[in-house]
Amino acid sequence: MSATKPTIPTLQAIRDRMMADVAYYLPGSGNRPYKSVLSVLVTVFAAAVWSLYLFADWILRQLDPATADEAWLVIWGDKLGVPRKPDTVATGSVTLSGNGTIPAGTLLQSSDQRRYVTLAEGVAGSPIAFQSQAAGYAGNIPTPSTLSLVNPIAGVQLIGSATAITGGLDAETLSAWAQRISDQLQQMQQIGDADDYARWAKAAHTAITDAWVYGNTPALGDITIYCLLTPGVDAVTVLQEAEGVLDRTRNVCGHVILRTPATLPITVRIAGIPSDARPFITADIAALIQSKRTRTAVLYPEELERLIANNTDAEFVLLEPVRKVIASDTEIMSLSGVTYE
Incomplete structure (x- = not known):
């Protein structure tokens, strides 16, 4: 009842x-x-x-953690050893041309007004490490870009080349935190089945957004967990940190192996698209493939054709893919490129 x-x-x-x-x-x-x-x-x-x-x-x-206010979630988290996952800053390095010295704390700015600060003194012509001024995912720029000096420095060019800027993560949402606390309350009843290990993996690091488990893989006694990560993070670092957490959580008899799914590259080739429609089609295709970053996702050519038709009235031909693409249990789709012919 x-x-x-x-x-x-x-x-x-x-x-x-x-x-x-x-x-x-x-x-x-x-x-x-x-x-x-x-x-x-x-x-x-x-x-x-x-x-x-x-x-x-x-x-x-x-x-009940599921309905508790934030102040009480702090109390629940402290008692159960489940602190809220904090936000993190994005990091990268920049090279500025010239012959001057760049002091630590120098402000840099992207073309869309995101700001970064250098971590140590450096010289023009050499890579200088920096981090985002504000923590959170918004500080990431996953591809190489240019950054400019907010305040000019004598002998140093205003614009420099930056590496990919990664590692920025938003603080854990209250609902996700409450769910982890609720899961911890049930931990006494957990015996280390596949669902338990998947929950433990997702709780081990903010960047792990999904996980699925294979027992006795690749050998008897091994537990392989495939982890889906937030785009742009350093996979090696995330998995190492998560393994450290899991070593304190897992059953003694289990040998845990964390892996990321293999990339299933998706190449899209289209003929007959006018140049003015191409940027919009490329952006929509990228968003579609991003939505397919799930286990055993399926991509149908008809999805791409409908998407393309929504952006142009021109007659076009989808040259690739011509058959549905299915990701295996150990693969995640990733857009490798859109080619127009």
Whole structure:
């Protein structure tokens, strides 16, 4: 039998019930004016009772991490050893031409106004490490780009070449944190089956967005976990850090191996597309393939044809792929390029 949450009566309902009780126990009091002393006292007591109902409801919500407020999630997390995963800064390196010195703390800026700060003093012509000024995923630029100096430096060119900027992650959402705390509450009942190891892997690092498990793979006693990562992060670092966490969580008898799925490259070739429509089609195709970053995803040529037709009225031919593409259990689709002929 499922539990039913009690309904909180309204303030008016409580007052009406109290007035009815007063009228029953004090015959004749029901005809008193609304602003009589007795009526005012009933209203005051009704408000007090109503506030107790609200407080009891709030307390009840804090007893379950799934409904608890953020302040109580902190308490739950501290007690169960499940702290909230913090946001992280994006990092990279930049090379500026010239013959000057670039001080530590020098501000750099991307073309879309994202700002970065150098971590140590460097010289023009050599790579200089930097990090994003603000933590979070927005600081990532996954491909090589250019950064400019916010304030000019004598002898140094304003614009320099930067490596890919990666590693920035947003703080864990409250709902995801609450779910991990709830999972930890159930940990006493976990025995180390495939679902347990998948949960442990996803809890081991913010950058692990999904995981699936193969027991006795590649050998008896081995547990291989394929981890889907946030795009742009350093896979080697993430898996090493996650393995360190899992070593404290896993069953003693299991040897855990973390891997990332192999890349299944998707090449799209199209004929007959005018040049003005190509950037929009390329962007939509990239978004479609990004949505296919799931286990055993399937890409149909018809999906691409509909997407292309939505961006142009020209007659076109989809040259590749001409058959549906299916990712295996150990593959994740990735767009390798869009070619127009």
